[in-house]
Structures are given as C-alpha cells and as structure tokens.
Amino acid sequence: MLLGRLLVGVGLGIGPPVASLYVTEVSPAHVRGTYGSFIQIAACLGLMTALCIGIPVKEIIGWWRVCFWVSTIPAAILALAMLVCAESPQWLYKQGRIAEAEAELERLVGPSHVRFAMSDLSRLDKSDANDTVKLSELLYGRHSRGSIIAMVLMDKLGRKVLLLGSFLGMAIFMAIQAVAASPSVPAYAASYLSVGGMLMFVLAFALGAGPVPGLLLPEIFPSRIRAKAMAVCMSVHWVINFFVGLLFLQLLEQLGPHLLYSIFATFCLMAVIFVKRNVMETKGKSLQEIEIALLPQD
Structure with missing residues (x-):
C-alpha cells in the first residue's frame, strides 16, 4: 500500500x-x-x-479497495486518450523534428496557419540559442x-x-x-x-x-x-x-x-x-x- x-x-x-x-x-x-x-x-x-x-466506507468493509479500483478508470481513460493527442510542436521543433512539428501544427491550427506558426517557432528558437539552465x-x-x-x-x-x-x-x-x-x-x-x-x-x-x-x-x-x-x-x-x-x-x-x-x-x-x-x-x-x-x- x-x-x-x-x-x-x-x-x-x-x-x-x-x-x-x-x-x-x-x-x-x-x-x-x-x-x-x-x-x-x-x-x-x-x-x-x-x-x-468514499461515503460508504464506514458501512461496507473493504470499500476502500473499491475506491482504489474506481480511481484506475479515469487514469486509464486519460492514458489512452493521450495516444491520440497532438505532440507539442514547440518540443518537436526544439528536437529538430521540423516535419513532425509542421504536421502537428496542421492538426492544431489548420493548414493555412502552419507557415505563420512555424515562422514564430523559428524566431523563438533563435532567441533560445543557449539551452543551459542555471538554478x-x-x-x-x-x-x-x-x-x-x-x-x-x-x-x-x-x-x-x-x-x-x-x-x-x-x-x-x-x-x-x-x-x-x-x-x-x-x-x-x-x-x-x-x-x-x-x-x-x-x-x-x-x-x-x-x-x-x-x-x-x-x-x-x-x-x-x-x-x-x-x-x-x-x-x-x-x-x-x-x-x-x-x-x-x-x-x-x-x-x-x-x-x-x-x-x-x-x-x-x-x-x-x-x-x-x-x-x-x-x-x-x-x-x-x-x-x-x-x-x-x-
């Protein structure tokens, strides 16, 4: 436990x-x-x-086990739903995966806005040349x-x-x-x-x-x-x-x-x-x- x-x-x-x-x-x-x-x-x-x-926990012995089992349902739904969610275009761009970033942006903002969004990411990436982070x-x-x-x-x-x-x-x-x-x-x-x-x-x-x-x-x-x-x-x-x-x-x-x-x-x-x-x-x-x-x- x-x-x-x-x-x-x-x-x-x-x-x-x-x-x-x-x-x-x-x-x-x-x-x-x-x-x-x-x-x-x-x-x-x-x-x-x-x-x-958790309301029945006082009246029903072992109900706490049911509570834990029930909590796995939304967790499983969330895990499965994330499989079909778009990856962050910013993260993909920073990893050098440009084509994938463009594909995800197309899903998120539509084909007509991809070029503008990619130019924003490019401009932002130039200002982030140093990726070292100090405390x-x-x-x-x-x-x-x-x-x-x-x-x-x-x-x-x-x-x-x-x-x-x-x-x-x-x-x-x-x-x-x-x-x-x-x-x-x-x-x-x-x-x-x-x-x-x-x-x-x-x-x-x-x-x-x-x-x-x-x-x-x-x-x-x-x-x-x-x-x-x-x-x-x-x-x-x-x-x-x-x-x-x-x-x-x-x-x-x-x-x-x-x-x-x-x-x-x-x-x-x-x-x-x-x-x-x-x-x-x-x-x-x-x-x-x-x-x-x-x-x-x-």
Missing part, C-alpha cells in the same frame, strides 16, 4: 505541471485561458467524486519580478485582473474570518461570518488564485527553461501546501484564530501588491509574443 501511495503521489506531482505546460503549448492564444482552466475544474470534480465514492536563472531570473467562472472570464478579463480580484477577495474574506474569531463578536453573528467568510474565500480562490497560476507560469517562462521552471514552481507550491496543512492546527492552538487569520489576510494583500507591480497581462498573446515582450530591453 505504501508503494502504491508513493507511485500515486509521484503521478500527481508530475501530472498537473505537465498538463499545464502541454495545454499552454498546444492551445491557440485566444482560448488558452479557457482550456487551461479545465485543469482546475477537473481537479475539483475529481475531489468531489472521490468524496462521494539561479529559475529562481532569480527576469521573470521572477468558482473555476468554471474563471474559465469563462480568463480570456475576457485577463489573467492579471482575475489574480488581483481573487487575492483581494481572499484577503477580505480572511479578514472576515479574523473578525468572526474576535471575542467581541456575538456568537450567533460569529457563526454566520465564519461560515460565510470561508465559503466566499473558497469562491475567491477558485476565481483566480486556483486556476490562473497553472496557466500563467508556463506562459511567462521562455521555452528553453519552461519545463524545468514549472517543475521548480510546482514543487514549491506543493511543499508549501504540505507544511500549511501539517502546521495549521498547531498554529491555530498557539496563535489563536484571530491572529492566524490576520496573518493569512496579510499574505493575500502582499500577493495583490506583487501581482499589481510584477505580473504582466498575457491575454490574447501568443507564447512567442509574451517571450519577446519579456526580453530585457537594451
């Missing part, structure tokens, strides 16, 4: 960043945000389905500076607007949580504020902070370090998630809900400032246009 959990964990660690990277590289610019949001929606639906399937470039490089609703809005309002609204909403609703934990608030009001604040916090997260980073990160990193940079970013993401879940109850006991939720709200406000000052808007831009825009100006 431990080996199985290890293998599942490895798969879950590899899957989301690779999926985000793949969707970013094969999607047209005008619908990339919409398609990228499907990853977050699929994750939410998977979690809800898993919870529903310092990943960490300190020039780019360091309701999921369904997000899917609809991603290519209309833009990534940056959704992130700003999401983090600001999360800060406000986390502050409401802090107020609800104050001893001066009546118990009946505190319960409404606490439950309502948490529900709205989750909604605000699903509108931007949940789906947008998985799409935005592969958009802003240059092609020569995109895969490695995504691996670093998603590793940091999951490690921090792990420690937040591990330490939350201890911090809650030691600091109290009022102070702890205030700290969380402060971090959300810091995220608003960071996004406002450092994140560029990528809506409607091709990966080549984004990379050129982020090149250092002489």
Whole structure:
C-alpha cells in the first residue's frame, strides 16, 4: 500500500505541471485561458467524486479497495486518450523534428496557419540559442519580478485582473474570518461570518488564485527553461501546501484564530501588491509574443 501511495503521489506531482505546460503549448492564444482552466475544474470534480465514492466506507468493509479500483478508470481513460493527442510542436521543433512539428501544427491550427506558426517557432528558437539552465536563472531570473467562472472570464478579463480580484477577495474574506474569531463578536453573528467568510474565500480562490497560476507560469517562462521552471514552481507550491496543512492546527492552538487569520489576510494583500507591480497581462498573446515582450530591453 505504501508503494502504491508513493507511485500515486509521484503521478500527481508530475501530472498537473505537465498538463499545464502541454495545454499552454498546444492551445491557440485566444482560448488558452479557457482550456487551461479545465485543469482546475477537473481537479475539483475529481475531489468531489472521490468524496462521494468514499461515503460508504464506514458501512461496507473493504470499500476502500473499491475506491482504489474506481480511481484506475479515469487514469486509464486519460492514458489512452493521450495516444491520440497532438505532440507539442514547440518540443518537436526544439528536437529538430521540423516535419513532425509542421504536421502537428496542421492538426492544431489548420493548414493555412502552419507557415505563420512555424515562422514564430523559428524566431523563438533563435532567441533560445543557449539551452543551459542555471538554478539561479529559475529562481532569480527576469521573470521572477468558482473555476468554471474563471474559465469563462480568463480570456475576457485577463489573467492579471482575475489574480488581483481573487487575492483581494481572499484577503477580505480572511479578514472576515479574523473578525468572526474576535471575542467581541456575538456568537450567533460569529457563526454566520465564519461560515460565510470561508465559503466566499473558497469562491475567491477558485476565481483566480486556483486556476490562473497553472496557466500563467508556463506562459511567462521562455521555452528553453519552461519545463524545468514549472517543475521548480510546482514543487514549491506543493511543499508549501504540505507544511500549511501539517502546521495549521498547531498554529491555530498557539496563535489563536484571530491572529492566524490576520496573518493569512496579510499574505493575500502582499500577493495583490506583487501581482499589481510584477505580473504582466498575457491575454490574447501568443507564447512567442509574451517571450519577446519579456526580453530585457537594451
């Protein structure tokens, strides 16, 4: 069982960043945000389905085995479906497989747009002459500076607007949580504020902070370090998630809900400032246009 959990964990660690990277590289610019949001929606639906399937586990002995068997079905469907999916033209081009890249682009954008797309790949490849990636470039490089609703809005309002609204909403609703934990608030009001604040916090997260980073990160990193940079970013993401879940109850006991939720709200406000000052808007831009825009100006 431990080996199985290890293998599942490895798969879950590899899957989301690779999926985000793949969707970013094969999607047209005008619908990339919409398609990228499907990853977050699929994750939410998977979690809800898993919870529903696990409901009988207390009443039926050995039901946990059924849960594991059921989980193999979507994994098998995904594995089989990937056999008929297009390979990333950018990856093929970087490997020198030009004819295959042209064939995949024809499948993705149509024959009439292949020539223009290939010229973009050629121009981008010339700017990626050096394929050596240093850790310092990943960490300190020039780019360091309701999921369904997000899917609809991603290519209309833009990534940056959704992130700003999401983090600001999360800060406000986390502050409401802090107020609800104050001893001066009546118990009946505190319960409404606490439950309502948490529900709205989750909604605000699903509108931007949940789906947008998985799409935005592969958009802003240059092609020569995109895969490695995504691996670093998603590793940091999951490690921090792990420690937040591990330490939350201890911090809650030691600091109290009022102070702890205030700290969380402060971090959300810091995220608003960071996004406002450092994140560029990528809506409607091709990966080549984004990379050129982020090149250092002489």
